[in-house]
Amino acid sequence: MQRVGLEIVGITKSYGDQPALRGVDLDVQAGEFFTLLGPSGCGKTTLLRIVAGLEQPDSGHINIGDREVTHEPAHTRRVNTVFQSYALFPHLNVADNVGFGLRMLRVNKAERQRRVAEMLEFMHIAALAERRAEQLSGGQQQRVALARALVNEPDILLLDEPLSALDAKLRGDLQLELKRTQRRLGTTFILVTHDQHEALTLSDRIAVMHEGRVEQIGAPAELYETPRTPYVADFLGLSNCLKVLSADGRKVETPVGSLLLTSEGAVGAQLMIRPERLKLEPEPRPEYNHFDATVRERIYLGSSIRYTLDIAGQSMSAIVAHEGHGRPLPEEGERVLAQVHPSDVVQLAAE
The missing domain is CATH 2.40.50.100 (RNA polymerase II/Efflux pump adaptor protein, barrel-sandwich hybrid domain)
Known part of the structure; x- marks a missing residue:
């Protein structure tokens, strides 16, 4: 998979008279694991949805690689999203869930089967290929959702609190697995989370958000050891x-x-x-x-x-x-x- 970065310039978004994003600028490097960290209502999920094409900004622009996508519909962007709910199809088995996006893209059957088989092996879930979604544990569902998003070979993978429903031990195990997966693929990952421990564990860099603005951006150690404001100091531990x-x-x-x-x-x-x-x-x-x-x-x-x-x-x-x-x-x-x-x-x- 090729490595592609993301540029966000001057993005604003309001709902009625309530501003959700107030001129956000971000530059995510190709192949980076980047995290948007902040409490509920800080604007991080709104920003992720705008990058995905699920919402339109009021102003500003977005570039994925060297291509502006600000007003492109979601289905034309080489971006996939893993949601908190996983959104697996209960009537399909694991292999068909993973291959669903390829079928929508009209990838031929032989190529689809090859790529699905490779992704199932890559995510260590080949033995689950024939199981239905309701027969899977939370951790297995998370792996299937991730495989389904990655099999389409997106330029950027967006992760909207994908581990928040899991128990503490499984969540810790899957955090490490998610980081290893990103390192092996080299794909740009952008994670939304309110969990500072998760952000510190996974990220190359973190943007701490507060009331629709980016409060500080930096590597985990930089933000933890030398926060610039009381808000960042308090939010990171x-x-x-x-x-x-x-x-x-x-x-x-x-x-x-x-x-x-x-x-x-x-x-x-x-x-x-x-x-x-x-x-x-x-x-x-x-x-x-x-x-x-x-x-x-x-x-x-x-x-x-x-x-x-x-x-x-x-x-x-x-x-x-x-x-x-x-x-x-x-x-x-x-x-x-x-x-x-x-x-x-x-x-x-x-x-």
């Missing part, structure tokens, strides 16, 4: 946020005391500390910021423990790996020394 009350160069005052940053502080700005960057150790580390804290809550998470700390009357979270310390970890009610390196304190832009 647990975070401790502190307001800068006063600043003297790199030294700032916050509600929990003085902090040293790696760059000059700005009064009124928000500082973010990820819970796993906050260390709980008996002895102070050189060059670290230190706080006296009391453990208010201790939650066992298996591989780690999540703590709720009281630091100068402020509630902050810390996540500590369960093993490898060679000493007992703090219990509820204990006094501890919380520490964070200046490089792990991120100054956020005002929203």
